[in-house]
Amino acid sequence: xxxxxxxxxxxxxxxxxxxxxxxxxxxxxxxxxxxxxxxxxxxxxxxxxxxxxxxxxxxxxxxxxxxxxxxxx
Numbered sequence: 270x271x272x273x274x275x276x277x278x279x280x281x282x283x284x285x286x287x288x289x290x291x292x293x294x295x296x297x298x299x300x301x302x303x304x305x306x307x308x309x310x311x312x313x314x315x316x317x318x319x320x321x322x323x324x325x326x327x328x329x330x331x332x333x334x335x336x337x338x339x340x341x342x
Contacts (some may be wrong), residue, residue, distance in 0.1 A: 273327050278328065278330050286298045290311050321334050
């Protein structure tokens with residue numbers, strides 16, 4: 270079994286989440302849409318089509334996709 274290519278780390282004290290793609294840090298997400306922007310910047314074609322709920326591609330650590338800050342400062 271292979272590891273997911275996208276890893277989203279637990280929320281920090283602000284609710285923000287570090288994001289890694291293929292072992293490379295690509296940003297700190299404030300909301301799920303940030304992840305798609307990071308993936309586009311990393312060269313992924315059609316990142317908006319990535320299902321963030323797909324456990325074969327995405328590993329959510331510490332909390333699932335429902336855990337985010339209310340709004341960035």
